[in-house]
Amino acid sequence: MEFSNAQEGLEQFNRRIAIAGGFVLICFTLLFARFVWLQVIQHDYYQTRAEENRISLIPVTPNRGLIVDRNGEVMARNYSAYTLEITPTQVVNLEDTIDGLAEFITIEAKDRKRFKKLLEESKRFDSLPIRTRLTDEEVAKFIARRFRFPGVEIKARLFRQYPRGAFASHVLGYIGRITERDIGQIEEEGVETNYRGTDHFGKTGLERHYEMELHGTSGFEQVEVDAGGRAIRTLARTAPVPGNNLTLTLDVKLQEVAEKAFGERKGALVAIEPATGGILAMVSVPNYDPNLFVDGITTTDWRDLNDSPEKPMVNRALNGAYPPGSTFKPYMALAALTLGKRRPEQLLADPGFFNFGGHMFMDDKKGGHGMVDMYKSIVQSCNTYYYVLANDLGIDNIAKFMAHFGLGSRTGVDIEGESEGVLPSPAWKKQRFKKAEQQKWYAGETISVGIGQGYNAYTPIQLAQAIATLANDGVMYRPHLVNHITDTKSAQKTYIEPQPLRTLPLKQEHIDVIKNALVGVNKEGTGARAFAGAEYVSAGKTGTAQVFSLKGGQYRKDALKQELRDHSIFIAYAPAEQPKIAVAVLVENGGFGAQAAAPIARQVFDYYLLGKLPPGAAPADEAAKEADE
Amino acid sequence: MIRELWSKFVAPIDGPLMAFLGLLILLALITMASASPARLTTLLAHLAIALTIMRIVAQIPPQRLMYLALPIYVVGVLLLVAVALFGDISKGARRWLDLGFIRIQPSELMKIAMPLMLAWYFQKRESMLRLREYFIATLLLLLPVALIVRQPDLGTSILVLSSGFFVIFFAGLPWKIILGLGAAAASAAPFAWHLLHDYQRQRILTLLDPEKDPLGKGFHIIQSTIAIGSGGILGKGWGQGTQAQLEFIPERHTDFIFAVYSEEFGLIGNLALLVLYALLIGRGLLIAANAATLFSRLLAGAITLIFFTYAFVNMGMVSGILPVVGVPLPFVSYGGTALVTLCLGIGILMSIHKNRMLVQK
Numbered sequence: 001m002e003f004s005n006a007q008e009g010l011e012q013f014n015r016r017i018a019i020a021g022g023f024v025l026i027c028f029t030l031l032f033a034r035f036v037w038l039q040v041i042q043h044d045y046y047q048t049r050a051e052e053n054r055i056s057l058i059p060v061t062p063n064r065g066l067i068v069d070r071n072g073e074v075m076a077r078n079y080s081a082y083t084l085e086i087t088p089t090q091v092v093n094l095e096d097t098i099d100g101l102a103e104f105i106t107i108e109a110k111d112r113k114r115f116k117k118l119l120e121e122s123k124r125f126d127s128l129p130i131r132t133r134l135t136d137e138e139v140a141k142f143i144a145r146r147f148r149f150p151g152v153e154i155k156a157r158l159f160r161q162y163p164r165g166a167f168a169s170h171v172l173g174y175i176g177r178i179t180e181r182d183i184g185q186i187e188e189e190g191v192e193t194n195y196r197g198t199d200h201f202g203k204t205g206l207e208r209h210y211e212m213e214l215h216g217t218s219g220f221e222q223v224e225v226d227a228g229g230r231a232i233r234t235l236a237r238t239a240p241v242p243g244n245n246l247t248l249t250l251d252v253k254l255q256e257v258a259e260k261a262f263g264e265r266k267g268a269l270v271a272i273e274p275a276t277g278g279i280l281a282m283v284s285v286p287n288y289d290p291n292l293f294v295d296g297i298t299t300t301d302w303r304d305l306n307d308s309p310e311k312p313m314v315n316r317a318l319n320g321a322y323p324p325g326s327t328f329k330p331y332m333a334l335a336a337l338t339l340g341k342r343r344p345e346q347l348l349a350d351p352g353f354f355n356f357g358g359h360m361f362m363d364d365k366k367g368g369h370g371m372v373d374m375y376k377s378i379v380q381s382c383n384t385y386y387y388v389l390a391n392d393l394g395i396d397n398i399a400k401f402m403a404h405f406g407l408g409s410r411t412g413v414d415i416e417g418e419s420e421g422v423l424p425s426p427a428w429k430k431q432r433f434k435k436a437e438q439q440k441w442y443a444g445e446t447i448s449v450g451i452g453q454g455y456n457a458y459t460p461i462q463l464a465q466a467i468a469t470l471a472n473d474g475v476m477y478r479p480h481l482v483n484h485i486t487d488t489k490s491a492q493k494t495y496i497e498p499q500p501l502r503t504l505p506l507k508q509e510h511i512d513v514i515k516n517a518l519v520g521v522n523k524e525g526t527g528a529r530a531f532a533g534a535e536y537v538s539a540g541k542t543g544t545a546q547v548f549s550l551k552g553g554q555y556r557k558d559a560l561k562q563e564l565r566d567h568s569i570f571i572a573y574a575p576a577e578q579p580k581i582a583v584a585v586l587v588e589n590g591g592f593g594a595q596a597a598a599p600i601a602r603q604v605f606d607y608y609l610l611g612k613l614p615p616g617a618a619p620a621d622e623a624a625k626e627a628d629e
Numbered sequence: 630m631i632r633e634l635w636s637k638f639v640a641p642i643d644g645p646l647m648a649f650l651g652l653l654i655l656l657a658l659i660t661m662a663s664a665s666p667a668r669l670t671t672l673l674a675h676l677a678i679a680l681t682i683m684r685i686v687a688q689i690p691p692q693r694l695m696y697l698a699l700p701i702y703v704v705g706v707l708l709l710v711a712v713a714l715f716g717d718i719s720k721g722a723r724r725w726l727d728l729g730f731i732r733i734q735p736s737e738l739m740k741i742a743m744p745l746m747l748a749w750y751f752q753k754r755e756s757m758l759r760l761r762e763y764f765i766a767t768l769l770l771l772l773p774v775a776l777i778v779r780q781p782d783l784g785t786s787i788l789v790l791s792s793g794f795f796v797i798f799f800a801g802l803p804w805k806i807i808l809g810l811g812a813a814a815a816s817a818a819p820f821a822w823h824l825l826h827d828y829q830r831q832r833i834l835t836l837l838d839p840e841k842d843p844l845g846k847g848f849h850i851i852q853s854t855i856a857i858g859s860g861g862i863l864g865k866g867w868g869q870g871t872q873a874q875l876e877f878i879p880e881r882h883t884d885f886i887f888a889v890y891s892e893e894f895g896l897i898g899n900l901a902l903l904v905l906y907a908l909l910i911g912r913g914l915l916i917a918a919n920a921a922t923l924f925s926r927l928l929a930g931a932i933t934l935i936f937f938t939y940a941f942v943n944m945g946m947v948s949g950i951l952p953v954v955g956v957p958l959p960f961v962s963y964g965g966t967a968l969v970t971l972c973l974g975i976g977i978l979m980s981i982h983k984n985r986m987l988v989q990k
Contacts, residue, residue: 005756012801013926017918020799020934024910027941028903034948038858039896046858053855054871226875227852 055235056225059197062216063158065243067172067206069252070483076172076207078158082134084142087127088119090151097149098130104141107131110298118296121179127153132295160200160207160294166287168255170315171248171481173205173415174290176297194218203293205315206246206481209414213485216243245486247493249278257607257614258283261600266588267567268316270464270479271604274579276498277468277477279413281604282461284316318418321457322586324407325543326381326526327571328452330514331466332389333374335401337510341392344374344513354387354447361387361447378517379525381542383451390450395441398449399425404504405466405476407458412478414496421462424455453546463584467571471539471579473511474504515539519576527570530598536609539579540572540601542594545586565589570597574605581608641687643916643979649909650960650975656890656902657961663868664889665882668963675965679972686976690984691925694977698742698749702769705742708735709776716780724780736777736785737966741973743773743789744931747796752924758801766797781826784942784955791938795931799917832952839949852877853888854949864895882963884955887947906940906959916982925981932974939971 038046067076084105091097098115101107111131118128134142139154146152160175178186182201186192189212195201197218202208219240223231258269258281269283286308292301305313314320336342352368354361361383363369369382377385390398402408408423422428426441433439448454461479469476477498484495518539522531526542545567568590573582583601590596606612654676661672708726712735716723725732747766754762770793777786798807822830839847839854856872865871870892872878878888891899913933920926939959945951947958957967 009755009801009923013799013923013930014918016799016801017914017930020795020930021911021914024907024934024937027937028907030950031941031944031948032900032903034945034950035857035891035896035899038854038948039861039891039899042858043861046855047861049855050859050872053852053877054875224871224875227877232875 053227054224056223056231058221058223058231060219060221060237060240061158061197061199062218062240063242064160064175064200065210065214065216065488066245067214067248068245069248069250069255071251071253072247073252074163075168075248075252076160076162079161080156080158081132082139083129083155083157084131084134084138085127085129085153085155086115087151087153097152100149101130101142101152104145105131105134105138110300113300114296114298117299118177121177127155129157129295132157132159162290164252165291166289167259168250168252168282169205169287169290170284170317171205171250171255171282171415172290173207173209174203174293175200175207176203176293177201200294204417205290205415206248208416210246210482210485214243214246216488217241242488244488247483247486248481249273249276249280249483250282250481251280251608254604254608255281255283257281258600258604259285259287261603261614262587265590265596266310266316267586267590267597268320268460269583269585269600269604270317270461271581271583271608272464272468272477272479274468274472274477274573274582277465277479278483278498279479279481280581280608282317282481284314284318284320286310286312288312315415315417316586316588317460318413318415319459320586320588321419321421321459322567322569323454323456323545324452324458324463325545325567325569326383326452327463327467327541327543327569327584328450328456329378329381329386330470330518330541331402331405331407332386332393332398332450333378333517334470334506334510334514335393335398336374336389337513338401338506339393339397342374342389347371347373348377348385348388350382350384352384354384356387356391356444356447359444374513375517375520378514378541379520381526386450387447390446391443393450395425395446395449398446399423399428404502405469407462407466409462411461411465413461414480414482418461419459421459422455422457424449429455452543460584460586463569463571463586464582467573467584468579468582469504470511470514471573471582473508474506476501476504515576518572522572526592526594527572527598530570530594530602534602534605536574536605537576538572538574538605539576540570540598542592542598543569543571544592545569547589566591568592568594568596570594570601572598572601572605574609581605638684641979641983642684643687643912643982645912646909646916646975646979646982649905649912652905653909653960656905659867660886660890660893660961661882661963663870663893664873664886665963668882672963675963675968678965679968682969683972683976683979686973687979687983689976689980691920691922691928691977691981694745694928694980695749695752695924698745701738701742702746705735705738706773706776708733709739709773711735713776713779722780722782724782734966736773736780736782736789737970739773739777739789740785740792740935740970741932741977743770743793744796744928744935747793747800748924748927748931751796751800751927752922755923760806763797763800763802763806766793766800770794770797781829782955783829787942787954788935788938788956792931792935795934796927799927799930800923829952832954836949836952849879849885849953850946850949852879853885853947856888856892857948860892860895860898862896864891864893864898867893869893884943884957884962885947886962887944887958890961891947906936910934910937913978916978916985919985920981921985925984929978929981932977935974936971 063078066074068074086097088094098107098112107130115128115130142154162172177199178201186195194217202211217240220238221234222236224233224235225231262283262285266285269281270279271281272279288305350363350368350370350372352363352366363383368384369380372382372385376382402423408421410418410420429441430439445454449456465479478501480496482496484493486493518541519537521527522538522540527540531538547564547566568587570585573579583604585597585600587596603614661669712723712726717725717727724734724736726735746769750766750769774786774790777789835847835850839850852872856870856878859872870889872892873881873889878885881889910933913929913936917926917929917933920929936959939956942951942954942956943958946953957964959971
């Protein structure tokens with residue numbers, strides 16, 4: 001019994017051994033089926049995924065295009081420097097890491113602040129610079145200690161540099177790190193791929209307007225990476241194509257003469273070549289150093305620039321809107337001729353005031369200018385003549401005529417953010433104000449507009465475009481800063497062909513009357529002192545824009561605070577017979593146009609037409625040359 | 630003289646078992662040289678120790694092992710209790726016991742102590758196996774398993790549980806009960822779900838949908854399946870696996886070494902490995918079938934099926950059909966303790982085989 005029991009047990013055991021063996025085979029077959037699925041049937045899919053794992057496309061940022069002036073002088077360039085960068089997501093404790101780095105690399109408080117600011121603005125996976133422009137010694141020190149700092153790297157990067165600092169900063173603008181707003185624009189342009197490796201973007205000025213030209217085409221490197229994302233070796237490389245270079249219509253030397261002529265004063269100047277619309281100089285002072293923005297501006301610098309009462313960040317040439325004052329008069333006179341409301345020789349007796357419905361509009365010369373014809377009205381800048389004229393023309397005619405000259409509308413210059421200014425009209429007033437009583441146009445307001453005051457407000461570039469158009473006998477061009485764009489790869493030049501915007505419906509004989517009067521201004525009128533002894537014939541018109549309404553009181557310059565003093569304006573062109581340069585100058589709180597603005601125009605003309613430098617001023621490079629000798 | 634010593638030395642060693650083991654070790658060395666060459670020296674040291682232990686155990690007759698069964702089991706359970714009370718915590722689990730001069734992982738010991746104990750118990754009760762015996766055996770099994778689950782260590786508890794279950798199965802646990810247990814386990818699964826730790830639940834969820842969290846919890850399994858799949862039929866060649874060499878495969882020298890092997894040697898290599906394991910297991914089952922006593926039959930059968938469990942669970946998890954539990958690929962994964970345990974098992978098998986004629990003698 002026991003034996004059979006044992007025998008039975010053994011048989012049962014052997015059966016179960018067999019079952020176990022069968023189970024093992026089934027399980028292994030299952031595994032094998034899984035392997036066949038993965039390695040044969042799905043092989044292509046996993047092969048691709050393994051390749052995707054292994055190969056990473058790393059964008060290679062192209063060199064940004066250069067900006068040079070019309071004579072080839074470099075205004076914006078790039079230089080290569082080492083930066084110390086931290087990828088915050090790969091660092092456990094940022095503070096500790098930075099403290100650790102600070103033990104052997106100079107990291108100042110401002111570097112930390114800037115880094116913090118970048119951190120707040122950055123995308124999640126960015127590597128951000130804690131220090132830029134490392135010395136070779138600092139690079140060596142870091143490399144020796146690199147293992148202690150995961151997530152920290154040294155990178156060779158190209159930096160934008162504006163070699164002349166604040167000089168012409170409002171023209172050039174600056175680049176800064178890409179922000180959300182820029183990403184919006186990049187997406188709009190559909191160039192996300194091209195910007196994958198880029199972390200800078202043009203923010204203002206030419207840098208912004210020509211961003212797509214200057215940026216270039218990113219290259220790509222096919223790199224084998226490990227699981228940590230570290231590049232092991234380069235498999236293939238498509239070289240980046242550098243950005244296109246901009247050659248400006250601007251003349252750096254002329255720009256320098258103009259900027260220096262302002263001295264410590266605030267203001268703007270736009271000089272245009274009338275025959276093309278090319279901008280020869282564009283000044284807005286005070287200005288700022290665009291180099292501050294390139295690595296990310298520190299909060300203190302930013303606050304200083306933004307909070308300054310001098311407003312250095314405002315491009316006055318494009319965004320300052322000022323009443324044109326008496327520089328409005330030549331256009332008023334031209335309107336009168338064109339509309340047949342005046343003949344040039346028609347005389348007006350000026351008693352020194354204009355009584356309009358009991359309100360006295362005063363002339364600036366006590367007792368008046370006597371008998372005034374059109375020539376005299378411009379040369380001596382007689383207000384009464386234009387009070388009466390404005391009343392005769394009516395606001396609608398004035399607004400319609402001035403619109404031809406581009407006043408109150410954007411010129412289309414190749415810098416973003418230009419202001420429109422204000423060309424006053426009943427229609428404008430209706431749109432501008434909400435309350436019914438404010439919307440109404442009063443006839444008295446037309447009188448003020450007639451001498452360039454009241455609601456009139458134009459940007460210096462509009463004033464410059466208008467005088468250039470007049471100088472060019474009514475053929476109007478779009479003012480522009482870039483003469484041509486050079487493709488860095490093919491060296492092909494794309495010229496900004498100046499096409500006339502429009503030819504104004506004017507009669508040449510009328511234009512000649514006005515031009516003759518403008519020459520008179522500089523010969524025997526309000527501009528005569530500034531242009532005494534000039535070796536060329538020039539034409540101009542002075543103007544004074546009221547900042548502070550005196551309400552009938554006497555204007556006394558020294559009694560008024562500086563910021564309440566009138567703006568000094570001057571528009572001019574030269575040589576009178578064949579104009580090569582037209583200019584609008586505005587000196588904020590400079591007083592009468594003849595005093596502050598006209599001498600600046602004179603210096604600009606002297607240099608541009610004769611190569612004559614103002615006394616005591618030599619362009620930096622010539623001074624440097626002399627020092628070398 | 631030397632020949633005499635040699636033949637004495639090799640006498641307890643089973644030829645086929647040693648041959649299969651040798652081939653597996655060869656594969657392990659080749660794969661390790663690709664996955665982590667720096668660890669080769671240590672691996673050789675581990676092998677030397679493990680093979681020495683195997684050779685020593687092979688010489689111990691099964692009857693001696695029987696005497697050791699109860700004491701080892703009792704010591705093992707006591708150590709597990711000690712771990713629960715005073716153990717070191719590492720990576721969130723309490724698995725190690727620091728004895729001052731050495732840190733030990735008592736759960737590892739249970740992989741051998743468990744089948745030893747149950748085989749001993751069934752041997753004692755050989756002629757009167759009733760339901761009561763199976764019940765007591767189950768209690769003896771569940772006590773240490775419960776302690777290991779609590780550590781928590783899912784991988785080891787599965788191995789210990791299965792090692793004990795294999796003994797009970799081979800001891801003739803009625804099919805009715807096996808099927809009943811199976812049905813009960815299936816219906817209890819939803820409740821068991823609540824007993825699992827969060828990370829354990831996560832592993833099961835990850836298995837079902839690894840792409841849900843490709844850089845986090847799904848990363849291991851995605852990268853290992855990519856490695857296996859991209860290996861194709863012939864593999865990428867030794868040292869050429871991009872997934873392995875560029876460190877996309879995590880734990881590539883331990884639990885996930887199969888992904889490295891599979892990527893570099895392909896389906897052909899996998900087939901070879903499966904055949905090798907099948908031969909090893911087949912040899913083990915044959916030894917069990919021919920063993921002299923119930924104790925050695927049960928022990929041999931259980932140990933052999935543990936090898937199977939290791940291999941199946943590991944390859945299953947690396948290829949993405951089983952949840953990720955910490956079970957190494959037997960004889961191939963890097964890790965001294967597991968290697969020693971496995972070689973100890975081989976040694977026991979060899980000893981059982983050498984002593985198969987005991988009764989007849």
